[in-house]
Amino acid sequence: xxxxxxxxxxxxxxEAETVxxxxxxxxxxxxYYLFWYKQPPSRQMILVIRQEAYKQQNATENRFSVNxxxxxKSFSLKISDSQLGDTAMYFCAFTRPLYSGGSNYKLTFGKxxxxxxxx
Amino acid sequence: xxxxxxxxxHQVTQMxxxxxxxxxxxxxxxxxxxxxQILGQxxxxxxxxxxxxxxEKSEIFDDQFSVERPDGSNFTLKxxxTKLEDSAMYFCASSLVGDxxxxQGTRLTxx
Numbered sequence: 001x002x003x004x005x006x007x008x009x010x011x012x013x014x015e016a017e018t019v020x021x022x023x024x025x026x027x028x029x030x031x032y033y034l035f036w037y038k039q040p041p042s043r044q045m046i047l048v049i050r051q052e053a054y055k056q057q058n059a060t061e062n063r064f065s066v067n068x069x070x071x072x073k074s075f076s077l078k079i080s081d082s083q084l085g086d087t088a089m090y091f092c093a094f095t096r097p098l099y100s101g102g103s104n105y106k107l108t109f110g111k112x113x114x115x116x117x118x119x
Numbered sequence: 120x121x122x123x124x125x126x127x128x129h130q131v132t133q134m135x136x137x138x139x140x141x142x143x144x145x146x147x148x149x150x151x152x153x154x155x156q157i158l159g160q161x162x163x164x165x166x167x168x169x170x171x172x173x174x175e176k177s178e179i180f181d182d183q184f185s186v187e188r189p190d191g192s193n194f195t196l197k198x199x200x201t202k203l204e205d206s207a208m209y210f211c212a213s214s215l216v217g218d219x220x221x222x223q224g225t226r227l228t229x230x
Contacts, residue, residue, distance in 0.1 A: 045221035104167035104174040
């Protein structure tokens with residue numbers, strides 16, 4: 001079974017600074033997808049960024065980027081130029097390989113990191 | 120932009136009552152899910168639905184729970200006899216393949 005671990009329950013950062021959230025995972029699969037989801041106080045789950053395990057290049061979406069270390073099974077999220085609207089719970093999540101057959105792509109989530117951006 | 124829509128946003132029910140949580144997934148998506156998040160805890164998988172049947176369910180998804188996609192549009196989660204411990208945020212999600220998009224959630228409070 002896959003497990004996802006987020007070791008930082010809470011973090012804080014000053015507005016405009018950079019912060020990195022950590023995530024490690026355990027799987028016997030060689031290909032898979034990893035995600036970061038953001039959950040603001042409204043509690044909606046918003047997809048921030050995805051990484052395909054077979055791609056060596058780290059994914060980037062505007063101010064959000066990941067550092068994917070496959071051998072170490074590490075998947076950290078870097079938020080640059082932090083904004084007040086980035087204040088949220090951030091969840092790391094894993095799903096099994098795409099197009100591998102089967103009938104669902106359920107997500108396994110970590111426990112989350114509560115990020116507070118201070119003015 | 121297409122989105123997953125859930126109703127109601129908040130439901131209060133008495134213990135032992137039946138509740139139905141409703142979802143309209145993104146129209147061209149193939150996979151449908153329900154997740155649960157107890158306040159302050161992580162998001163947990165309940166059930167996945169594909170090709171008009173349950174494809175996987177977790178140990179949480181016992182006989183009190185059921186899902187339906189009756190008309191090719193709506194996707195519902197029914198809890199037959201609610202318990203206090205069913206109080207949680209329930210999220211519907213849908214995906215074409217791996218990228219799951221979530222609804223805004225239904226906060227269920229069992230009193």
